[in-house]
Amino acid sequence: xxxxxxxxxxxxxxxxxxxxxxxxxxxxxxxxxxxxxxxxxxxxxxxxxxxxxxxxxxxxxxxxxxxxxxxxxxxxxxxxxxxxxxxxxxxxxxxxxxxxxxxxxxxxxxxxxxxxxxxxxxxxxxxxxxxxxxxxxxxxxxxxxxxxxxxxxxxxxxxxxxxxxxxxxxxxxxxxxxxxxxxxxxxxxxxxxxxxxxxxxxxxxxxxxxxxxxxxxxxxxxxxxxxxxxxxxxxxxxxxxxxxxxxxxxxxxxxxxxxxxxxxxxxxxxxxxxxxxxxxxxxxxxxxxxxxxxxxxxxxxxxxxxxxxxxxxxxxxxxxxxxxxxxxxxxxxxxxxxxxxxxxxxxxxxxxxxxxxxxxxxxxxxxxxxxxxxxxxxxxxxxxxxxxxxxxxxxxxxxxxxxxxxxxxxxxxxxxxxxxxxxxxxxxxxxxxxxxxxxxxxxxxxxxxxxxxxxxxxxxxxxxxxxxxxxxxxxxxxxxxxxxxxxxxxxxxxxxxxxxxxxxxxxxxxxxxxxxxxxxxxxxxxxxxxxxxxxxxxxxxxxxxxxxxxxxxxxxxxxxxxxxxxxxxxxxxxxxxxxxxxxx
Amino acid sequence: xxxxxxxxxxxxxxxxxxxxxxxxxxxxxxxxxxxxxxxxxxxxxxxxxxxxxxxxxxxxxxxxxxxxxxxxxxxxxxxxxxxxxxxxxxxxxxxxxxxxxxxxxxxxxxxxxxxxxxxxxxxxxxxxxxxxxxxxxxxxxxxxxxxxxxxxxxxxxxxxxxxxxxxxxxxxxxxxxxxxxxxxxxxxxxxxxxxxxxxxxxxxxxxxxxxxxxxxxxxxxxxxxxxxxxxxxxxxxxxxxxxxxxxxxxxxxxxxxxxxxxxxxxxxxxxxxxxxxxxxxxxxxxxx
Numbered sequence: 039x040x041x042x043x044x045x046x047x048x049x050x051x052x053x054x055x056x057x058x059x060x061x062x063x064x065x066x067x068x069x070x071x072x073x074x075x076x077x078x079x080x081x082x083x084x085x086x087x088x089x090x091x092x093x094x095x096x097x098x099x100x101x102x103x104x105x106x107x108x109x110x111x112x113x114x115x116x117x118x119x120x121x122x123x124x125x126x127x128x129x130x131x132x133x134x135x136x137x138x139x140x141x142x143x144x145x146x147x148x149x150x151x152x153x154x155x156x157x158x159x160x161x162x163x164x165x166x167x168x169x170x171x172x173x174x175x176x177x178x179x180x181x182x183x184x185x186x187x188x189x190x191x192x193x194x195x196x197x198x199x200x201x202x203x204x205x206x207x208x209x210x211x212x213x214x215x216x217x218x219x220x221x222x223x224x225x226x227x228x229x230x231x232x233x234x235x236x237x238x239x240x241x242x243x244x245x246x247x248x249x250x251x252x253x254x255x256x257x258x259x260x261x262x263x264x265x266x267x268x269x270x271x272x273x274x275x276x277x278x279x280x281x282x283x284x285x286x287x288x289x290x291x292x293x294x295x296x297x298x299x300x301x302x303x304x305x306x307x308x309x310x311x312x313x314x315x316x317x318x319x320x321x322x323x324x325x326x327x328x329x330x331x332x333x334x335x336x337x338x339x340x341x342x343x344x345x346x347x348x349x350x351x352x353x354x355x356x357x358x359x360x361x362x363x364x365x366x367x368x369x370x371x372x373x374x375x376x377x378x379x380x381x382x383x384x385x386x387x388x389x390x391x392x393x394x395x396x397x398x399x400x401x402x403x404x405x406x407x408x409x410x411x412x413x414x415x416x417x418x419x420x421x422x423x424x425x426x427x428x429x430x431x432x433x434x435x436x437x438x439x440x441x442x443x444x445x446x447x448x449x450x451x452x453x454x455x456x457x458x459x460x461x462x463x464x465x466x467x468x469x470x471x472x473x474x475x476x477x478x479x480x481x482x483x484x485x486x487x488x489x490x491x492x493x494x495x496x497x498x499x500x501x502x503x504x505x506x507x508x509x510x511x512x513x514x515x516x517x518x519x520x521x522x523x524x525x526x527x528x529x530x531x532x533x534x535x536x537x538x539x540x541x542x543x544x545x546x547x548x549x550x551x552x553x554x555x556x557x558x559x560x561x562x563x564x565x566x567x568x569x570x571x572x573x574x575x576x577x578x579x580x581x582x583x584x585x586x587x588x589x590x591x592x593x594x595x596x597x598x599x600x601x602x603x604x605x606x607x608x609x610x611x612x613x614x615x616x617x618x619x620x621x622x
Numbered sequence: 623x624x625x626x627x628x629x630x631x632x633x634x635x636x637x638x639x640x641x642x643x644x645x646x647x648x649x650x651x652x653x654x655x656x657x658x659x660x661x662x663x664x665x666x667x668x669x670x671x672x673x674x675x676x677x678x679x680x681x682x683x684x685x686x687x688x689x690x691x692x693x694x695x696x697x698x699x700x701x702x703x704x705x706x707x708x709x710x711x712x713x714x715x716x717x718x719x720x721x722x723x724x725x726x727x728x729x730x731x732x733x734x735x736x737x738x739x740x741x742x743x744x745x746x747x748x749x750x751x752x753x754x755x756x757x758x759x760x761x762x763x764x765x766x767x768x769x770x771x772x773x774x775x776x777x778x779x780x781x782x783x784x785x786x787x788x789x790x791x792x793x794x795x796x797x798x799x800x801x802x803x804x805x806x807x808x809x810x811x812x813x814x815x816x817x818x819x820x821x822x823x824x825x826x827x828x829x830x831x832x833x834x835x836x837x838x839x840x841x842x843x844x845x846x847x848x849x850x851x852x853x854x855x856x857x858x859x860x861x862x863x864x865x866x867x868x869x870x871x872x873x874x875x876x877x878x879x880x881x882x883x884x885x886x887x888x889x890x891x892x893x894x895x896x897x898x899x900x901x902x903x904x905x906x907x908x909x910x
Contacts, residue, residue: 308871
């Protein structure tokens, strides 16, 4: 009898495999104790990583791995404050135009060679060489001699000077408040001599730096295997033996591998899976939201009708109800109505922000020459406006809501959903895209990164323009220049407030939301919290080997629906949704 | 068109009657559904928003079948999806049948005559068309056309699916052409178009009807596949394929978002296939 019942239960469990809606509880428990050395951290990206050449790979995925492979002159501590890394200290001249970096002794590259000042100069010059496809060379334009060197008219970057073997000095043409931030970017991190003096494509798949991990295997679309760099200058670190970073793994697959204990940390949960984890009691209080350094919205091409008309742009910015945008993806999306994320500049009362004001939006349409009567539906802009959105992203969701909201002021959007490469090609070409998704993630934690690369006149190009709105405003350019030159934080804050006001008045972007990721890790993984600046910064993580053995014994590796038979501690952790019998 | 014996055979076929019932219900759903729902399928109802945890409101209250992740009425979207599916399927099938029948009749009538070259050219064109992977061809044309509207979808589907019809009608035409009454018509001096339209077409109408009913089911699937692959009608247009795509991301928390369009596609295809099989059996004189 008992045997028959067990078989029935087993069958029911197998049937449940097909329709189970719960998530497995965490594996292991948090235990206090000193960091342990050993173990391999396993995680994954939804995307591939095209290359790991510090000078050129600048996307979020590559940057996360680069921060493990390369150490820079400076970096951010756990609180997000700039601190020396391979530099021993940072000496700044009183006029803010000369930075000296005495280097630590005994820093070695992955190939065993000692890191010297010459390597630092060679790496900076390699990154800014005319033949290197560096994505943001203009960040470094204030280094003395930059123009001549970057244009190929000089053989060396005269502003970068060696003061013996262990000190490097960089001279600027004028003070630059963002200089230490741009020196913390992997772009100018010291690279091994194998990288050469000039960029070569092959280095991207054989990266070599002075970071705590070195790459031992790199298969595009499959895996990047990192192992501890035993000659790392910070003795005793890193704790992990290595990191296996799987590539091109669907978020759906990531979730199930995480549940089975095959991944230790994940970040790219689908919205539904994020919802499941958030409502599962066993996971409550675990994981954390990544601080959002992102601003999202819609750009309006100021060189194309009807957005060459300032009133129409303003009408759009007033017609967008940002709370509605947030309401369709609670948790991940927050209403946001200014360029700089609140993490960097918290809005005080009276801080300039775009607002939802329907009456004002209608009035701006009238002032723009396109009066619209909401009662009759007559008037408005007579043509449909193509809106470019990115396939399978929140940008597509936002587009559908913008479409509803703007229809109420007589602007009819026709959504064109395209892949990322097409989106970039169209939005970066002059007079091609009228309107579309606009999003920007901070390159470094400073307000300037939310204006200069995307709204300054100098960021406009006929092709490959980062300024999708093709917005050119002399007053804004002047404010941004002054803010970057200033070393007075209060003055800079005031200037960026002025810049925000110009964006509110001119509305090249309708800023709308900010997006966050929910990060999860198993309890046996310690020493990790989302970093305030660096994404997926796992370099200080360590694994509690004893707890991880629980997973290895099979509790987590078996079929989840069979856990009640094979792993008693798993049976109790069904989600509230599953307990409630389905969605609420 | 349908003689009384065929009609009786059809009535006796339970599957055919069930299929007809499904088709009738589907048409009623497409026609009346949007009026019953009272909601715009493309407008979000932000008042029935998601709770702080993000759960999506299920059936009940103001929304008969609940709302989708963008807070749009699911029932209304399903009904509008039915309209689009049926509209595309009917018109694309009509186009496909018209082109296929015309090519098949011309080719079959030309076979073995002085106009043999016409038959050869048309049949080689059919060979080429059949050798292309159908969906790839449809997607390539869709991408080339760029702007996807309901007209482009039905044109693309209609103009890429007539090859099989042309083959069948050609062989049927060759069969009929050699019958005595056709020889008599020619001897009496009737023109070729008149013979094709007045004598051969009515005699190949049976297979055409059967092909058409089965083709409608294929068109419904094809339209759903295009929408699912995001090369069909652009958002926010409600189509079953798009609803399936949007719902699959939420299958763990709201399975109804996948089940509803999935079940409707299944029932529609089942209905038209049963109807087609019923017609085939009813029109087959050997069934007696």
